[in-house]
Amino acid sequence: MTRPRRCDRPGALLPSGFRMFAVAMNLFETFSARISRALTQLADRGDIPAGLSFARVVVEPTRDPAHGDLAINAAMVLAKEAGTNPRALAALLVEELARDPDVAKAEIAGPGFINLTLQPAVFTGILKSAIEAGLDHGRGALRPDPKINVEYVSANPTGPMHVGHGRGAVFGDALSSLLAFAGHAVSREYYINDAGAQVDVLARSAFLRYREALGEEIGAIPEGLYPGDYLKSVGESLAKTYGESLRGKPESEWLVAVRAAAIDGMMAMIRDDLAALGVVHDVFFSERSLQAVDGNIDAVRETIEDLRSRDLIYEGRLPPPKGQKDEDWEDREQTLFRATLFGDDVDRPLLKSDGSYTYFANDIAYHRSKFVRGFAEMIDVWGADHGGYVKRMAAAVKAVTHGEGSLDVKLCQLVRLLRNGEQVRMSKRSGDFVTLREVIDEVGRDAVRFMMIFRKNDATLDFDLAKVVEQSKDNPVFYVQYAHARCASIFRQAREAFPGIDLSPTVLAQADLSRLTDEAEIGIIKMIAAYPRMIDAAASAHEPHRVAFFVHELASAFHSLWNKGKDSPQLRFVNQTDRESTVARLAFVHAVRSVLASGLAVVGVAAPEEMR
RNA sequence: GGGCCCGUAGCUCAGUUGGAUAGAGCAGCAGCCUUCUAAGCUGCUGGUCGCAGGUUCGAAUCCUGCCGGGCUCGCCA
Numbered sequence: 001m002t003r004p005r006r007c008d009r010p011g012a013l014l015p016s017g018f019r020m021f022a023v024a025m026n027l028f029e030t031f032s033a034r035i036s037r038a039l040t041q042l043a044d045r046g047d048i049p050a051g052l053s054f055a056r057v058v059v060e061p062t063r064d065p066a067h068g069d070l071a072i073n074a075a076m077v078l079a080k081e082a083g084t085n086p087r088a089l090a091a092l093l094v095e096e097l098a099r100d101p102d103v104a105k106a107e108i109a110g111p112g113f114i115n116l117t118l119q120p121a122v123f124t125g126i127l128k129s130a131i132e133a134g135l136d137h138g139r140g141a142l143r144p145d146p147k148i149n150v151e152y153v154s155a156n157p158t159g160p161m162h163v164g165h166g167r168g169a170v171f172g173d174a175l176s177s178l179l180a181f182a183g184h185a186v187s188r189e190y191y192i193n194d195a196g197a198q199v200d201v202l203a204r205s206a207f208l209r210y211r212e213a214l215g216e217e218i219g220a221i222p223e224g225l226y227p228g229d230y231l232k233s234v235g236e237s238l239a240k241t242y243g244e245s246l247r248g249k250p251e252s253e254w255l256v257a258v259r260a261a262a263i264d265g266m267m268a269m270i271r272d273d274l275a276a277l278g279v280v281h282d283v284f285f286s287e288r289s290l291q292a293v294d295g296n297i298d299a300v301r302e303t304i305e306d307l308r309s310r311d312l313i314y315e316g317r318l319p320p321p322k323g324q325k326d327e328d329w330e331d332r333e334q335t336l337f338r339a340t341l342f343g344d345d346v347d348r349p350l351l352k353s354d355g356s357y358t359y360f361a362n363d364i365a366y367h368r369s370k371f372v373r374g375f376a377e378m379i380d381v382w383g384a385d386h387g388g389y390v391k392r393m394a395a396a397v398k399a400v401t402h403g404e405g406s407l408d409v410k411l412c413q414l415v416r417l418l419r420n421g422e423q424v425r426m427s428k429r430s431g432d433f434v435t436l437r438e439v440i441d442e443v444g445r446d447a448v449r450f451m452m453i454f455r456k457n458d459a460t461l462d463f464d465l466a467k468v469v470e471q472s473k474d475n476p477v478f479y480v481q482y483a484h485a486r487c488a489s490i491f492r493q494a495r496e497a498f499p500g501i502d503l504s505p506t507v508l509a510q511a512d513l514s515r516l517t518d519e520a521e522i523g524i525i526k527m528i529a530a531y532p533r534m535i536d537a538a539a540s541a542h543e544p545h546r547v548a549f550f551v552h553e554l555a556s557a558f559h560s561l562w563n564k565g566k567d568s569p570q571l572r573f574v575n576q577t578d579r580e581s582t583v584a585r586l587a588f589v590h591a592v593r594s595v596l597a598s599g600l601a602v603v604g605v606a607a608p609e610e611m612r
Numbered sequence: 613g614g615g616c617c618c619g620u621a622g623c624u625c626a627g628u629u630g631g632a633u634a635g636a637g638c639a640g641c642a643g644c645c646u647u648c649u650a651a652g653c654u655g656c657u658g659g660u661c662g663c664a665g666g667u668u669c670g671a672a673u674c675c676u677g678c679c680g681g682g683c684u685c686g687c688c689a
Contacts, residue, residue: 056630058630058631060628060631061628062632063628063631063632063633063634063635064632064633067632071631071632073630073631076631076669076670077669079669080668080669085669086669109632110631110632110670111631111632111669111670112669113631113632154689156689158689193689195689196688196689197688197689198688198689287689318686320686321613321614321685321686322613322614322685329686330686330687332686332687334686334687336686345614345615345685346614346685346686348686349686349687351687352686352687353686353687354687356687358686358687358688359688359689362689363689383683384616384617384682384683384684385683385684386683386684386689387615387616387617387683387684388615388616388683388684388685389684389689390615390616391615391616411616411617411683413617413618413682413683414682414683454625455624455625455626456625456626458617458618459617459618459625460618460682462624471651472651473637473651473652474637474638476637478651482650482651485650486649486650489649489650490649493649530628533628534628537628537629538628540629541628541629543629545626546626546628549626549627549636552636552637553626553636556636556637560653562649563652563653563654564653565648565649566645566647566648566649566652566653567653567654569648572648572649573649574649610650611650611651
């Protein structure tokens, strides 16, 4: 991804706002730097002590437009250390900032806020660069930092994905796209849980279907095996490959082959579901590959030995959990990882009683592998039911990376599936639960993706199958996509009104943007200017839902402006009698459209040209 | 019993990572809308931010303790 560089453009003839922001389009970063400079000057002059930390100084948008465009907390944050009071310090700073040609007004407010009102040219300058940048507006410059590893989905290969998996999938996918857009290198990873007892159960279930495929009457699927129909095709393909040769043989002779075939079948199905959702991964990492099978080196053993050599593993006993039925609690000595040294509540076992590795042991090795492969920053996306597992994994990452690695676990809460407000039951018992695929097929990928991300990850989510296909204001998916389509429609109308008109971004960027003076227009331009900051904040907080909310708000503001044109024809985007004004408005619409498309792209939702 | 997450308008939820008078959408109320850009528009009402303390210039946000709901608690993954 290369980013257009415009630094070499001659700036002398342009308004100062543009000159500045064509280089650094994040308005807030730019002013943050200017304020630091102003403070440094105050320090150089001896007005404030030298060496103060400006780390807590924040430049942010004002909540109330009456307060201008930017609010600065510097005076309040630094007053105490500077040995003065906030308003006095603010006065010094205001004097300095007022000299900035981009600042129309600098004033002190409340307890010591400094409110800046910027010259209109600043915003038209940003709008202009947004028009030129198009889909790259808001994209962060590529950072030199090491790649971030994002692990998501990681559903067990024992059946089709359900709706809960879908939420994690969309979340992880959108988060990865967001990080990439913000300038990070990202690796998207899926951990295949193909090593535990579950996949043996899967193999037995598949073997039954194999016998069925050979014509045997298998009756009801026994308790404890996977009953779903989805294993039938695995059985059939086993029958095709092996014929009668496995039939009647002891499990030990067919388990490995059948298990491998079943896992392959399940993973093919899962990949297919992910593709239907538009969710992508760079790496599919097999848990089994960490163990000493198929000629692999035993990475789990290696990991355990590494930890043991640092005295982080010991043989000991664990107290039984309190307030829990403990009839079958067997007090025994086991191999424990000193998780408590790294912030966990108890030490955690690494070996099962039969001597095989616990899931946790494998997972430690897996995260160690991530680190060894060059990822110091790791993000895991899990279902909320794994919340109790977070501390031990974070502890393990600290241990295994010698404190150099970090792990952020994002837990996605449950999804309640509704239809017209009535809960759709998802009974897993008979195996006929509602699958993710069924939902995608019913309402479409875009609706699923947008709704899954239109909520904070740690809040439970209601997903109404009826609502998300409504073509109304109440359906956020439609509402946002429609705003984009409406932008495209405006361009079509303009071309009809002015045959042969050149509406390329290059031409639009030269439009007289100072014509855009309506309150609603200015408000939207400021939203466009705030987009890069939102992207930055959402990326560093690992919160992709903010992008969905932003895009929804922008759509709302745009629809509202559009409607204003009903009562005030002079606000209409296409004005047959005024070519100049039309070009300026279309430049504006182009920027709105780009930001909508950009935000939708991060979320992974299509930006349609029309929605008829 | 321990741990983690959540608690914001009647409902569903945001809240820019500690900022100013806490926002939006539904619902409710009041108007407009016999189309001049494509699935209406505008305005109003509505709050002890679960409760009580604490930290500081400043708390829905951070800390502590309660209350309520969810998830979870060795040999599942």
